[in-house]
Amino acid sequence: EAGVVQSPRYKIIEKKQPVAFWCNPISGHNTLYWYLQNLGQGPELLIRYENEEAVDDSQLPKDRFSAERLKGVDSTLKIQPAELGDSAVYLCASSSELGEQYFGPGTRLTVT
Amino acid sequence: AQSVAQPEDQVNVAEGNPLTVKCTYSVSGNPYLFWYVQYPNRGLQFLLKYITGDNLVKGSYGFEAEFNKSQTSFHLKKPSALVSDSALYFCAVRDMTGFQKLVFGTGTRLLVSP
Numbered sequence: 001e002a003g004v005v006q007s008p009r010y011k012i013i014e015k016k017q018p019v020a021f022w023c024n025p026i027s028g029h030n031t032l033y034w035y036l037q038n039l040g041q042g043p044e045l046l047i048r049y050e051n052e053e054a055v056d057d058s059q060l061p062k063d064r065f066s067a068e069r070l071k072g073v074d075s076t077l078k079i080q081p082a083e084l085g086d087s088a089v090y091l092c093a094s095s096s097e098l099g100e101q102y103f104g105p106g107t108r109l110t111v112t
Numbered sequence: 113a114q115s116v117a118q119p120e121d122q123v124n125v126a127e128g129n130p131l132t133v134k135c136t137y138s139v140s141g142n143p144y145l146f147w148y149v150q151y152p153n154r155g156l157q158f159l160l161k162y163i164t165g166d167n168l169v170k171g172s173y174g175f176e177a178e179f180n181k182s183q184t185s186f187h188l189k190k191p192s193a194l195v196s197d198s199a200l201y202f203c204a205v206r207d208m209t210g211f212q213k214l215v216f217g218t219g220t221r222l223l224v225s226p
Contacts, residue, residue, distance in 0.1 A: 042204070042218050091156070103155030105154050
């Protein structure tokens with residue numbers, strides 16, 4: 001069974017530029033999560049989707065971050081414009097309802 | 113609000129010796145507790161969970177965890193450590209109020225020496 005797929009794995013951009021991350025969850029998982037992981041810290045939830053509906057986006061900085069999950073499968077997380085403090089690893093995870101979450105390898109973002 | 117604490121930034125153990133990675137939690141209501149492992153440049157992998165039932169939970173790769181309600185702890189254990197167990201370990205609790213999100217600890221780095 002294929003796991004959660006994320007791309008790109010690494011991204012280096014200059015501040016004020018836009019960036020987008022893509023996630024393909026495990027087939028059949030209707031719940032999708034985006035997490036932010038800073039160096040030396042545990043992941044922090046940014047947004048959770050149940051199918052195509054965002055059911056928890058309370059931690060998403062909506063002034064610069066946006067996400068979508070069209071058709072309830074793949075998801076895209078966007079930052080526009082990026083700031084230096086956005087440098088981190090962005091993790092995507094999926095689960096069936098509220099079961100165990102399976103994580104992708106993450107996208108390491110460096111903003112210069 | 114639900115939270116977990118991992119008091120040790122790093123745990124060092126020799127191969128073949130038993131290991132313990134500590135986790136304490138704070139919840140309102142019954143705790144749903146998890147352990148995840150993260151290898152370099154990889155995502156988190158699920159190890160085990162406690163929902164209800166036996167206090168000793170067995171998981172992947174020979175790991176187990178002991179739930180102790182009176183001490184509000186959920187320590188991760190393995191009888192005999194392997195060098196390949198060296199990784200970053202995260203304890204997490206599911207917030208059963210509101211949106212039921214997973215709240216992670218800050219992680220403990222386990223180093224197993226040959």
